[in-house]
Amino acid sequence: MIRVVSWNIETLHEPWRELIAMDADVALLQEVGSVPDDIRDRVEVSPHMSWLSYDPASGYPHYDRWPMVVKLSDRVKVEWFRQIGPTWIAEERPDDMAVSGIGTIEVARVIPATDQEPFLAASMYARWFKPHPSTDADWIHSDASAHRIISDLSAFIGDYECPGEHRILAAGDLNVTFESSDGFRHRAQTILDRFRALGLDYLGPRYPAGRRADPTPEFLIEDSLDVPTYYHKPSNSPAEASVQLDHVFASRGFHEDIRVKALNEVAEWGSSDHCRIAIDIG
Numbered sequence: 058m059i060r061v062v063s064w065n066i067e068t069l070h071e072p073w074r075e076l077i078a079m080d081a082d083v084a085l086l087q088e089v090g091s092v093p094d095d096i097r098d099r100v101e102v103s104p105h106m107s108w109l110s111y112d113p114a115s116g117y118p119h120y121d122r123w124p125m126v127v128k129l130s131d132r133v134k135v136e137w138f139r140q141i142g143p144t145w146i147a148e149e150r151p152d153d154m155a156v157s158g159i160g161t162i163e164v165a166r167v168i169p170a171t172d173q174e175p176f177l178a179a180s181m182y183a184r185w186f187k188p189h190p191s192t193d194a195d196w197i198h199s200d201a202s203a204h205r206i207i208s209d210l211s212a213f214i215g216d217y218e219c220p221g222e223h224r225i226l227a228a229g230d231l232n233v234t235f236e237s238s239d240g241f242r243h244r245a246q247t248i249l250d251r252f253r254a255l256g257l258d259y260l261g262p263r264y265p266a267g268r269r270a271d272p273t274p275e276f277l278i279e280d281s282l283d284v285p286t287y288y289h290k291p292s293n294s295p296a297e298a299s300v301q302l303d304h305v306f307a308s309r310g311f312h313e314d315i316r317v318k319a320l321n322e323v324a325e326w327g328s329s330d331h332c333r334i335a336i337d338i339g
Contacts, residue, residue: 058337058338058339059082059083059132059133059167059169059173059337059338059339060079060080060081060082060083060335060336060337060338061081061082061083061084061085061178061226061228061335061336061337061338062076062079062081062083062084062085062333062334062335062336063084063085063086063087063180063228063229063303063305063333063334063336064076064084064085064086064087064327064329064331064332064333064334065086065087065088065182065229065230065287065302065303065329065330065331066086066087066088066089066090066329066331067088067329067330067331068088068089068090068091068121068122069090069328069329070090070091070093070096071328072327072328072329073092073093073096073100074093074095074096075327075328076127076129077096077099077100077129079333080130081129081130082128082129082130082132082133082167083126083127083128083129083133083135083167083178084100084125084126084127084129085124085125085126085127085178085179085180085181085228085229086124086125086126086127086180087122087124087125087180087181087182087229087230087331088122088123088182088230089121089122089123089124089125090121090122091121099129100127100128100129101127101128101135102125102126102127102128103125103126103137103163103165104137105137105138105139105140107123107140107159107160107163108140108141108142108156108159109142109159120159120160122160122182122184123160123163123182124160124161124162124163124180124181124182124229125163125180126163126164126165126167126178126179126180131170132169132170132171133167133168133169133170134167134168134170135165135166135167135168136152136165136166136168137163137164137165137166138152138153138154138163138164138165138166139152139153139154140153140154140155140156140163141153141154141155141156142155142156143155143156143157146212154209154212155209155212156209157205157208157209158184158202158205158206158209159184160182160184161181161182161183161184161202161205161206161209162179162180162181162182162206162209162210163179163180164177164178164179164180164209164210164213165177165178166178169339173338173339174224175224176224176225176226176311176338177213177223177224177225177226178226178227179206179210179225179226179227179228179229180228180229181203181206181227181228181229181230181231182202182229182230183199183200183202183203183206183229183230183231183232183233184199184202184232185197185198185199185202185232186198186199186201186202198244199231199232199233200233200244200245200247200248202232203231203232203233203248204247204248204251206227206231207248207251207252207255210225210227210255210257211255213225214255214256217256219310220255220256220257220308220309220310221256221308221309221310221311221312222308222310223256223308223311224308224311225257225306225307225308225311226305226306226307226308226311226315226336226338227252227257227305227306227307228303228304228305228306228334228336229303229304230287230302230303230331231248231302231303231304232302233245233248233302234276234277234283234300234301234302235248235249235259235283235304236277236278236281236282236283237276237277237278238275238276238277238278239276252306256308256309257306257307257308257309258306258307258308258309258312259304259305259306260305260306260307260312260315260317261282261284261304261305261317261319262284262305262317262318262319262334263282263283263284264282264283264284266284266316266317266318266319267284267286267318267319267320267321268284268285268319268321268322269282269283269284269285270283270284270285270298270299274299274300276300283300283301284301284319284321285298285299285300285301285319285321285332286298286300286301286302286303286319286321286331286332286334287300287301287302287303287330287331287332288330289330290330294323295321295323295326295332296323298321298326298332301319302331303319303331303332303334305317305334305336314338314339315336315337315338316336316337317334317335317336317337318334318335319332319333319334319335320332320333320334320335
């Protein structure tokens with residue numbers, strides 16, 4: 058069995074140490090920040106710079122909340138794709154991938170040391186954006202970033218007839234809940250629809266694979282199976298977590314070999330404002 062952990066680590070250092078203690082094989086991290094010095098020789102990260110990681114000419118601040126695919130054990134080999142801008146990928150550059158959003162995705166090929174088949178692992182982070190100033194709107198949305206992520210993943214879909222052959226695992230913080238009772242649920246549904254159209258099934262996590270908020274929050278539909286994966290600091294705690302922002306998708310067929318669980322009990326939550334998502338393959 059290969060264990061993958063998806064986790065938004067809030068740019069903190071302590072989650073890295075907690076990951077090492079889990080004896081997992083691969084981590085799909087979001088809002089990474091930097092790798093602490095005492096952990097560097099125990100993990101392996103991509104040798105490639107993220108696309109447009111810093112452009113001094115842009116006038117915008119340095120971005121430090123990247124998604125990452127991290128190798129944690131010798132039970133797997135990891136081969137990272139080098140990110141380039143949104144352009145045509147030539148056949149002689151199979152290790153490149155076009156990326157349309159800055160800081161939204163990292164993809165790598167995971168090759169188990171056993172006889173399990175390799176698969177692609179994608180760490181997803183749907184960044185928040187504000188509407189254009191011309192709208193005079195004062196709110197934020199993440200679905201635009203989620204759609205950029207799906208567009209980038211679509212490059213790895215070569216056959217609509219047999220989606221399971223692609224063996225893609227995509228997980229992370231999409232900053233959206235799919236069972237909301239408010240008007241935004243229609244925009245959230247478009248994310249699920251596009252994943253499904255690419256042959257990527259939604260794996261949750263869903264109750265009982267994680268603790269459900271009790272009572273059911275007012276913003277969720279009455280029979281929601283959401284499991285909270287986020288709480289707001291410093292005003293709340295893991296015990297008061299009520300919203301699910303972290304989600305897992307996998308290629309249809311491949312998904313049958315995958316078990317997903319939110320480690321969202323108070324005692325197992327961890328040091329970030331997001332809980333860990335355990336993903337067991339095989």
